Amino acid sequence: MIVRARGLERRFGEKRALRSLDLDLGERDCLVVTGPNGSGKSTLLALLAGLLAPTRGELEVSAARGSIGFLAHEPLVYRELTALENLELYGRLYRVRERRERIGMLLERYGLWDARHERVSAYSRGMVQRLALCRALLHGPRLLLLDEPFSSLDAAGAEVLDAELAALAGERALVLATHEPERVRPLATLDLALA
């Protein structure tokens, strides 16, 4: 088990964002989390990433901080840096081996290679999302947490991501929070519908 949660609960002040959740996630599981806006999908991912602490309940994540990949609602990249500079920064902080090759390969795969020297502020939303995905995948995480990974991706970008996820499923632990569960249904080994 890479994630084990019992009675997990998180509040923001008076508001309860997540209520008594039990969860067991294996090393090779793919969990698809669905639910309407405000049902706690992002809260759950932030809890698993270690950004938030549970208000109540137990949560064990047996992946070190450096082996978790997190695609948040925000892209978590600097707008005034180029794509290459952003990935270089994170690559160094995450101590990625063969950094240059890995970054080049990801930028190529997500169609950002030609724009690698442009600042992120000049990117379209779809390109920012692609870069955010590169950032989350950069260090080859054991546990990958993706919050609405398909949002603002065009058809080509979505296809690349489909292939990426298909390759990772069964290899790594995946948690996907999404509005379009049909797209990733074939990969899912676990389902969680939050209300």
Next chain:
Amino acid sequence: MSAYLGDVVVLARKDLLLELRARDTVPAMLLFVVSALVVFRFSLPAEASDLAAVGLLWIAVVFTALLGLTRAFAAEREQRLLDGLVLAPCDRSAIWLAKSASVLAFLVLAEAIALPAFALFFAPVGWETVAAFALADLGIAAVGTLLAAMAAASRARELLLPLLFLPLVIPIVVGGVGASVQADPGRYLAFLGLYDLVFAILAWASFEYVVTE
């Protein structure tokens, strides 16, 4: 250890690069500190001594530092980027140290303009004052960066930082003005050194708690 310093260098270089690109903090600090000195010129009656002017120089620098500190986490705050840094496997205090270093660099730049301007407008500046500013900058950067991270996580943000910062900066002003105007600056400089040491250790050890849950 070398990995830690490597993280600090990478993060600090990123801050300097961002400032070089956006240029939204240092020019504002430079203009502010000169404007403040000019305003002070008109706030001092003719009989006021140069000693009073030295006190105002310190106030100008403290407020300039405050201006820079409110911008210190601007890039991180807008996009919740601090989350991205906090998730990285590096020690969280490296984030503080890197940010303090860039704040320090900006502050030193502002003083490189402020001290000659003061000498031009008011009175010459002695080595004691320069030494006092060097020591004071360390304390301001160390404490200010931690408080800026706190303020960035609150709703009040820019409004909160001066309230948190000013009571903590009083000892620095005492040490700095004392070193600048007293006959024996040694004890005041030693006091500033003590302040730096104590608060730098405290800020270094506690930064992690400010950016994580």
Next chain:
Amino acid sequence: MSLRNNAGPAAALGAFAFLLGGVALAFYWVPDDADQGFSQRIFYIHVPVALTAYACFGWGAWKALRLLWTRDQRYDLESYTAVHMGVIFGVLTLVTGSIWAKISWGVWWSWSEQQLVLFLVLFLFYSAYFMLRYSTDPGPRRASMSAVYALFGVVLIPVSFLAIRLAENFIHPVVFTRDGPQMEGTMFLTFCVCLAGVLALATALYQTELAGKRLDERLRELREALA
């Protein structure tokens, strides 16, 4: 978590007894001060109140340290309540000190009163503590930020004290010197009784506020459970 505790009422009784005794001793037993005469008796309230404020800030910082150490959220409320008490007694120190300054020097405020200046700095510092809490959403992040700030507070006390000493010349009559209290036996005893009284009062207030806040919390939880 038990809401019932006997420490509060016991402390309240103690505060009542000691304060009554202390005031009686201060007014009827202690001789007039050689320099300042009758009015010096405000010393028996002013100094214990000031020391109690320090004790509250120290207690708040200790609870803050426990919070950071264990990440146990219940310490947040305890730390906050202690700091709150500290501010109340700090304001009382400012008021009594100001009255003393008026009687001794004829002015309400004197920058050469180091203790008063220090309490003014601390008052500003801890007011910012409340601003920090009010402008941050409740939760673990606010708890740890408040704790860090409370820890800065106890470090700031000696540093500010040193700063104020460096900044001022000394004309305030210092009753305590480095050689220990220069008080006669009667004065020292009265002082100790008053100190015990004010400390007990702070404890009683602390326990009461804490119990009230915990009750609020329980009530909210019950209401949520029912909803």
